[in-house]
Amino acid sequence: MTDTTRDAGTEASIDRAVEVLAGRRVAVLTGAGVSTDSGIPDYRGKGAPTRTPMTAQQFLASEDARRRYWVGSHLGWRVFAAAQPNGGHRALAALERAGVANGVVTQNVDGLHVRAGSHRVVELHGTMRRVGCLHCGQVFDRRDLAERVEADNPWITMPENVELGPDGDVTPASAEGFVVPTCSVCGGTLKPDVVFFGEYIPLEKFREAEQLVHAAGALVVAGSSLVVNSGIRLVERARRRRLPVVIVNRGETRADARATVKIDGGTTHVLEELAARLPALL
Numbered sequence: 001m002t003d004t005t006r007d008a009g010t011e012a013s014i015d016r017a018v019e020v021l022a023g024r025r026v027a028v029l030t031g032a033g034v035s036t037d038s039g040i041p042d043y044r045g046k047g048a049p050t051r052t053p054m055t056a057q058q059f060l061a062s063e064d065a066r067r068r069y070w071v072g073s074h075l076g077w078r079v080f081a082a083a084q085p086n087g088g089h090r091a092l093a094a095l096e097r098a099g100v101a102n103g104v105v106t107q108n109v110d111g112l113h114v115r116a117g118s119h120r121v122v123e124l125h126g127t128m129r130r131v132g133c134l135h136c137g138q139v140f141d142r143r144d145l146a147e148r149v150e151a152d153n154p155w156i157t158m159p160e161n162v163e164l165g166p167d168g169d170v171t172p173a174s175a176e177g178f179v180v181p182t183c184s185v186c187g188g189t190l191k192p193d194v195v196f197f198g199e200y201i202p203l204e205k206f207r208e209a210e211q212l213v214h215a216a217g218a219l220v221v222a223g224s225s226l227v228v229n230s231g232i233r234l235v236e237r238a239r240r241r242r243l244p245v246v247i248v249n250r251g252e253t254r255a256d257a258r259a260t261v262k263i264d265g266g267t268t269h270v271l272e273e274l275a276a277r278l279p280a281l282l
C-alpha cells in the first residue's frame with residue numbers, strides 16, 4: 001500500500017474536521033505515526049515486529065543490559081539524527097505560527113517537532129537529544145556523547161538490517177566489548193532523557209500537557225493509536241470539558257468511540273490540509 005489513501009471518505013472526514021475546528025484554539029497530541037514519513041518506523045503499526053523494550057529496572061540492574069542498551073541506542077540515535085521533519089511536522093509548526101495550535105504534546109522522542117519549528121513542545125516520553133547522569137545530574141548533549149561513544153568503540157558501524165523502534169532502541173546481534181559511556185564529571189551511570197518502558201511520565205510533564213488541553217478549544221490527536229495511557233487521559237480531559245476531539249490515524253485507536261471526528265488517513269496529508277484550510281487566529 002502506498003501513501004495515496006486519499007479516498008472520498010477520508011476527504012469528507014477532513015471537511016468535517018475543518019468545520020469542527022475552525023475558529024478554535026487547538027491542542028495537539030502526536031504519536032509515532034507522524035514520524036513514519038520521516039523514515040522512523042511505528043512499531044505499533046501494522047506488520048511491526050513484536051518486541052519487548054528494556055525496562056529501567058533492567059537497565060539499572062546490570063552492566064550487560066546497559067551495554068546492550070547503549071549499542072542499540074547509539075545506532076538508533078544515528079538514524080534519528082539523520083531523519084528529517086516531514087510535511088506533517090511542518091504543518092503543525094505552521095498552525096502554531098498562525099495561532100491555531102497552542103503547542104504540540106508528543107509521545108515521540110525523535111525531536112522532529114522542534115526541528116520543524118514548533119516552539120511549545122511537550123515531550124511526554126523525553127528526548128534522545130539529551131543524556132543525564134543519574135548520580136550528579138549533569139546533562140550532556142547527545143551529539144557530544146555520540147562522538148565519545150565512537151571514539152571509544154571505533155568498530156561501531158550501522159548494520160544494514162538493524163531493527164529500529166521509535167524509542168530509538170534496537171536489538172543488536174552482540175554488544176560484546178562495547179565500552180559503555182559514563183559521566184565525564186563523576187564517572188556515574190548515564191541514562192538518555194527518555195521514559196523507559198514501564199516507567200512513569202514525570203508529573204510536571206503531564207501537567208504541562210494538561211495545561212495545553214485546558215487552554216484549548218479542541219484537541220487533535222495525530223498518529224497515535226492511544227495505546228499509551230497518558231494519551232487516553234488527555235483525551236478524557238478534553239471530553240470532560242466537552243471539547244471536540246479529532247483523531248487522525250491510519251487504523252483504529254483506543255478512543256475512536258469518543259472522537260467527534262475520526263479521520264482514517266495519513267497524518268502528513270491530513271495535517272497539511274488542516275494547516276491550509278483552518279483560519280489563522282492571531
Ligand SMILES: [Zn+2]
Nearest residue numbers: 133136183186
Ligand atoms: Zn555525574
